Amino acid sequence: MFGFLGPNGAGKSTTIRMMMTLIFPTKGNIKLFGKDIYKERKYILSRVGAIVEKPDFYGYLTAWKNLEILARTSGYPVNDKKL
Numbered sequence: 001m002f003g004f005l006g007p008n009g010a011g012k013s014t015t016i017r018m019m020m021t022l023i024f025p026t027k028g029n030i031k032l033f034g035k036d037i038y039k040e041r042k043y044i045l046s047r048v049g050a051i052v053e054k055p056d057f058y059g060y061l062t063a064w065k066n067l068e069i070l071a072r073t074s075g076y077p078v079n080d081k082k083l
Helices: 012-019 041-045 063-073
Strands: none
Touching: none
């Protein structure tokens, strides 16, 4: 687990958003696990997660249902078997 610390406006949220491919950098490249985030997006994003600023989950749904929605919208199959 990692966290970004710094003053307001330092670019913490922007950096995380770029790492999660929510926005794109104007220059340079991003590598996680030694792989280019844009060439190996699915591999990398299947192994990381991030909460930028405040999470917006559906408060009226269970945690499991919220995760199920995130999985489905990310293109991952949902296994109804609970651990």
